[in-house]
Amino acid sequence: MLDSGQKFVLRLLLLLGAGVLIGWLYGRAEIGLLLAALLGLVWQVRQLLTFERALRTGDFDAFRVGEGIWQQMFSRFHYAHERGSRYKSEYRRMLKEIRKSTNAMPDGAVIIDAENEIIVCNRAAKQLAGLKRKKDRGQRVDNLLRDPGVAKLLRANDPKQSTDIASPVKDGAWLNCRVVPYGASEKLLLLRDVTERMALNKMRRDFVANASHELRSPLTVLTGYLDTMADDEALLATWEQPLAQMQVQASRMAHIVSELLELSRLEGAGRATTEEIIDICDTLALSRKAFQGRPDTAAIEIECESKAQLRGKSREIESVIGNLLSNALRHTPAEGRVTLAWRSGPDGADLVVTDTGEGIAEEHIPRLTERFFRVDRGRARTDGGVGLGLAIVKHVLTRHDAELQISSDVGAGSEFRCHFPAARVVVDPPVPLAGGSQSA
Amino acid sequence: MEASDLTHHISRRFNKDIEDLRNSVLAMGGLVEAQLARAISAIVSGDSELGLKVAKDDHKVNDLEVNIDEECSRILATRAPAAGDLRLIVAIIKTITDLERIGDEAEKIGFLASKLAGMDRPSDAYRELKSLGTHVSHMLRDAMNAFARLDVNDAFEVVREDEQVDQEYNAIQRQCITFMMEDPRSIKRVMNVTWTARSLERIGDHAKNICEYVIYMVKGRDVRHTGISDAADLEPE
Numbered sequence: 001m002l003d004s005g006q007k008f009v010l011r012l013l014l015l016l017g018a019g020v021l022i023g024w025l026y027g028r029a030e031i032g033l034l035l036a037a038l039l040g041l042v043w044q045v046r047q048l049l050t051f052e053r054a055l056r057t058g059d060f061d062a063f064r065v066g067e068g069i070w071q072q073m074f075s076r077f078h079y080a081h082e083r084g085s086r087y088k089s090e091y092r093r094m095l096k097e098i099r100k101s102t103n104a105m106p107d108g109a110v111i112i113d114a115e116n117e118i119i120v121c122n123r124a125a126k127q128l129a130g131l132k133r134k135k136d137r138g139q140r141v142d143n144l145l146r147d148p149g150v151a152k153l154l155r156a157n158d159p160k161q162s163t164d165i166a167s168p169v170k171d172g173a174w175l176n177c178r179v180v181p182y183g184a185s186e187k188l189l190l191l192r193d194v195t196e197r198m199a200l201n202k203m204r205r206d207f208v209a210n211a212s213h214e215l216r217s218p219l220t221v222l223t224g225y226l227d228t229m230a231d232d233e234a235l236l237a238t239w240e241q242p243l244a245q246m247q248v249q250a251s252r253m254a255h256i257v258s259e260l261l262e263l264s265r266l267e268g269a270g271r272a273t274t275e276e277i278i279d280i281c282d283t284l285a286l287s288r289k290a291f292q293g294r295p296d297t298a299a300i301e302i303e304c305e306s307k308a309q310l311r312g313k314s315r316e317i318e319s320v321i322g323n324l325l326s327n328a329l330r331h332t333p334a335e336g337r338v339t340l341a342w343r344s345g346p347d348g349a350d351l352v353v354t355d356t357g358e359g360i361a362e363e364h365i366p367r368l369t370e371r372f373f374r375v376d377r378g379r380a381r382t383d384g385g386v387g388l389g390l391a392i393v394k395h396v397l398t399r400h401d402a403e404l405q406i407s408s409d410v411g412a413g414s415e416f417r418c419h420f421p422a423a424r425v426v427v428d429p430p431v432p433l434a435g436g437s438q439s440a
Numbered sequence: 441m442e443a444s445d446l447t448h449h450i451s452r453r454f455n456k457d458i459e460d461l462r463n464s465v466l467a468m469g470g471l472v473e474a475q476l477a478r479a480i481s482a483i484v485s486g487d488s489e490l491g492l493k494v495a496k497d498d499h500k501v502n503d504l505e506v507n508i509d510e511e512c513s514r515i516l517a518t519r520a521p522a523a524g525d526l527r528l529i530v531a532i533i534k535t536i537t538d539l540e541r542i543g544d545e546a547e548k549i550g551f552l553a554s555k556l557a558g559m560d561r562p563s564d565a566y567r568e569l570k571s572l573g574t575h576v577s578h579m580l581r582d583a584m585n586a587f588a589r590l591d592v593n594d595a596f597e598v599v600r601e602d603e604q605v606d607q608e609y610n611a612i613q614r615q616c617i618t619f620m621m622e623d624p625r626s627i628k629r630v631m632n633v634t635w636t637a638r639s640l641e642r643i644g645d646h647a648k649n650i651c652e653y654v655i656y657m658v659k660g661r662d663v664r665h666t667g668i669s670d671a672a673d674l675e676p677e
Binding site: 130132135136139140142143144146147148150151166168171 | 462463466467469470471473474477574581584585588589
């Protein structure tokens, strides 16, 4: 079969051939050729003009006269055109659906480019952050959400980080911001309303703090009277034992309340100061002094392998050491050994408390820093522990950018390692004037 | 002048310089807004630690002012900008001065907050100061938004709002005088409250100034000290 192009050429040649033949019959072949060529030209021009008119008016039904190659060209064009407009309407419908669904999203989403300029944002972003959808296109997002936290977040470009900012629209509302990079260099800024969560957290913190405060004053009265009664010589012998127990329990409760208060204070506080410099080795020695010599306690050893000092709040670091040490002693038999070590390296410093006690089963380790968590519920109230020590340790360490790593073998002992980052460590402490001269 | 007009120079470098300058002014504005918010919350919640922290962080604002100022001088010297660009630079030089003053007032409020935290607290927990503070921080926020969007309407809105802030300030002033007359022992504390209110009111004035620079930058007309009614013709309806 011949294709349409070949057919077209063949027909043209036939027409010209017929013209030449008829002309030749009349003895004027060139006139015949000329007339045939003119005829062909007129016919093609007519087709061309109708085609052009159909394109111009968009009225394709009017283009019916076409035939041959024109008919084919027309139907091909018509087909592509129809398909194109069908796709277009489909894409438009899909886009509309997507826009509708992003607008229905409760979280704000802002698409920004590499320069942090806004490309598009959804309706929630408009409501939560006061962005204007048309007007702010091309504006840098950190020019409108000017909280320094947002600029920091955009620089970090890390989907794991997030920051809470006060809503620029509603007083007292809070937004959680997160940046998710995608594509070549685009980023998605997600805004979530966390007002309720913040309020709940605050309520919980306030509740603990208030409840502890309220408990403290009746306790003071109780312990006061208990002390007076215990000192009373007229006291009947039968009451001595109950009174002593009441005193022990009252002081235990006072201890719990003060630890709860300390915890709620730590929760509310931000990062610990870096201005105070702590000599860990001295602190370790002091802590040993406080615990050593009690009956039935294990031996305490200090391995001070580094002269590095720590930037932080000394009172809190002391409480960390005290808590870890008293925990270790409580779980180590008298013939065992507890080691306090201080080491430093290029990536920071470690405070390590190791014991040769009973150890902790692996499934309990992740829960150790929860408040009032106990491995052995039955033993809970007899060993003098409160269950808040490790929670305090964890909070203090977080405040000092440090990490608590716990490893343990059941029956062999445990290791509590506090890792402080290099920024918190002073490696080359200045020699104190009163101290002996040390080699440089 | 529209935001898009800022990026019409043949020299790409110049575009970038101007764009960076504008961004750093807004970043400075963000820092000042955060300082103010923290200072107000220190007053309201009686948090002396937070108040002192605000006072301590003021140097960051000052550093930014010095940097931006230098950058402005550099652009003036090397690019010799004209028309809209010149107005932008002039407006920026003035804006950062006002922002820095707002930072200073926030620092002052932080100090006062730490002082007030150690004294008796009234039962309403300084509700008037909180309301005035919220009002003023809205003004500052809207002023910076007007600067970012080059929006004359918003700028006019802020200029108008300053009158309300002044009224609120007068009300607090009267109330404080009454307190002091009733109970002379409270004078020390109430003096601190008046100073705080005074600082907040000044911040409102500075925010208003910034808006006037925005109007100058966009419309090329100075509306300072003219009264809002004289400039009404600039305002698109």
